[in-house]
Amino acid sequence: MAINSQHIVIIGGGPAGLEAASCLGTAGYRVTVLEKEKQTGGKLLIWDKLFPEFRNSDKVLNHLSNGFKTNPPQILTNAEVVSVIPENGQHRINLRDGQAFQADTVLITTGFKLYNAEKKEEYGYQIYENVITSFDLEKQLKTGNPIRIEAGLTPRRIAFIHCVGSRDIKSGNIYCSRTCCITGVKQAIEIKRRLSDAEVFNFYMDLRMFGQNFEELYIEAQQKWGVTFIRGRVSEIAENKDNSLQLKAEDTLSGRPIKMSFDLVVLLAGMVPEPRTVEIGKSAGLEFTSGNFLAGLDSHISQNETNTPGIFIAGTCREPLSVAETLTDARAATVKMISWLRENETSHKKPLIKRDND
Numbered sequence: 001m002a003i004n005s006q007h008i009v010i011i012g013g014g015p016a017g018l019e020a021a022s023c024l025g026t027a028g029y030r031v032t033v034l035e036k037e038k039q040t041g042g043k044l045l046i047w048d049k050l051f052p053e054f055r056n057s058d059k060v061l062n063h064l065s066n067g068f069k070t071n072p073p074q075i076l077t078n079a080e081v082v083s084v085i086p087e088n089g090q091h092r093i094n095l096r097d098g099q100a101f102q103a104d105t106v107l108i109t110t111g112f113k114l115y116n117a118e119k120k121e122e123y124g125y126q127i128y129e130n131v132i133t134s135f136d137l138e139k140q141l142k143t144g145n146p147i148r149i150e151a152g153l154t155p156r157r158i159a160f161i162h163c164v165g166s167r168d169i170k171s172g173n174i175y176c177s178r179t180c181c182i183t184g185v186k187q188a189i190e191i192k193r194r195l196s197d198a199e200v201f202n203f204y205m206d207l208r209m210f211g212q213n214f215e216e217l218y219i220e221a222q223q224k225w226g227v228t229f230i231r232g233r234v235s236e237i238a239e240n241k242d243n244s245l246q247l248k249a250e251d252t253l254s255g256r257p258i259k260m261s262f263d264l265v266v267l268l269a270g271m272v273p274e275p276r277t278v279e280i281g282k283s284a285g286l287e288f289t290s291g292n293f294l295a296g297l298d299s300h301i302s303q304n305e306t307n308t309p310g311i312f313i314a315g316t317c318r319e320p321l322s323v324a325e326t327l328t329d330a331r332a333a334t335v336k337m338i339s340w341l342r343e344n345e346t347s348h349k350k351p352l353i354k355r356d357n358d
C-alpha cells in the first residue's frame, strides 16, 4: 500500500483514538498515537461489562486492536501531551517529557474524567467508607471477586444516586452526562446477578434512556431483576454507628420525605473534561462548550472540526458519549480529516515530517 507522507498525530489512545487510527491507517495515512498511560484502551481497561448487551469490554478492545492489520500506526505510550501549537501551517505537539512532534493534522481524543464526588460533601464520598462511585464499583466488578463492603460483609441493601455533579447548578455542571442513567441500570442489574437477595434502589431526577435498547434494559431491571426506581432527590447521607448509611430524600412524585438505611451507596458521578485537555485546547486556540469540553465548529454540520484549521476532535473530550457513539464519532472525524488533508496536500506539498529530536 502506498503510504501518504502526510503525518497525523492522534492524542489519546482510548476507544476514539484507536478507532480513528485504524480508519486513517486503512486509508493509507501515516499515523502516530500518543497515549499518556502505559497501555492504550482508555476506560475500556477499567470497565467490566458494557451496556446495553453486557458485552465484556475486552471484546471491544480486541476489535480495536484487530483494526491495525493494514498500515498499523506508531503507538507511543507514557507520552502525555501538554500543548499543541499551530506553526507554519503545521502543528507542534509538545510532550510532558520535553519531546515534540510535528503533524500536518491533529486529532484530539483525550476523553473524560469522572466528576470529583468529594465536592458533594452531603453524600460523604471519601468520608464514609461505604459510599463509592460508579467508577469504584466498576473496578470492583472487574476483579470478579464477590461484592463486599469495607467490613468484608456482603451488602444487602444498595442505593444508586443519579446526577452526581451533573444537571446541578451548584456543582457548576448544568449539562447531562448522558451515560450515567444507563450505567446505573447496568450496574444495578449486575449487582442483582451476583447478589440475587440484595435489594437495589435507584434514586433519580429523570431517567434518560436515549440509546438503542436502553429503555428495554430499564424495563428488564424492574421486571426481571426487581430493581426499584424512586423519583427522588437525595439531600443527605449520614453514617450510622454500625457503618450503615442513612439516606434522606424527597420522593418528588408523592412529595413525601424518605429516610432509608443502606449498606452501600453508589454515586453515579458525571463526566467532566480532563484538565489537561483544557490546557491543550487553550494552547491550540480552541473554543469550549459551556461545560468546558472542546467545542466543534458547528453543532449540526461540523462537530469534529474546530475553529483552528487542521485540529479535529472526537469522542468524550467534546461531549459525554457511549462507546458506540464514541466509535461512530471517531469514524466521522476521520472523514473530515481526510478531506481536509486532500485539500491541503494540493495547496502546499511538504517533505516527510521528522520528530523534532530525531
Ligand SMILES: Cc1cc2nc3c(=O)[nH]c(=O)nc-3n(C[C@H](O)[C@H](O)[C@H](O)COP(=O)(O)OP(=O)(O)OC[C@H]3O[C@@H](n4cnc5c(N)ncnc54)[C@H](O)[C@@H]3O)c2cc1C
Pocket (backbone or CB within 6 Å): 011, 012, 013, 014, 015, 016, 017, 034, 035, 036, 037, 040, 041, 042, 043, 044, 047, 049, 050, 051, 052, 079, 080, 081, 082, 109, 110, 111, 112, 114, 134, 135, 138, 179, 183, 186, 271, 274, 276, 277, 314, 315, 316, 317, 321, 322, 323, 324, 326
Ligand atoms: C462508570 C462508567 C461506566 C461506563 N460504562 C459504559 C458501558 O457499559 N458502555 C458504554 O457504551 N459506555 C460506557 N461508559 C462511557 C465510556 O467510558 C466512554 O464512551 C468511552 O470511554 C469514551 O472513549 P474516549 O476515547 O472518548 O475516552 P477515554 O476512554 O477516556 O480515553 C481517552 C484516552 O486518552 C488518554 N489521554 C488523556 N489525556 C491525554 C494526554 N494529555 N496525552 C495523551 N493521552 C491522553 C487517556 O489516557 C485515555 O487512554 C461508561 C462511563 C462511565 C463513567
Ligand code: SF4
Pocket (backbone or CB within 6 Å): 162, 163, 164, 166, 167, 175, 176, 177, 178, 179, 180, 181, 182, 206, 207, 208, 268, 270
Ligand atoms: S444521564 Fe441520568 S444520571 Fe446522568 S446526568 Fe443525565 S439524567 Fe443525570
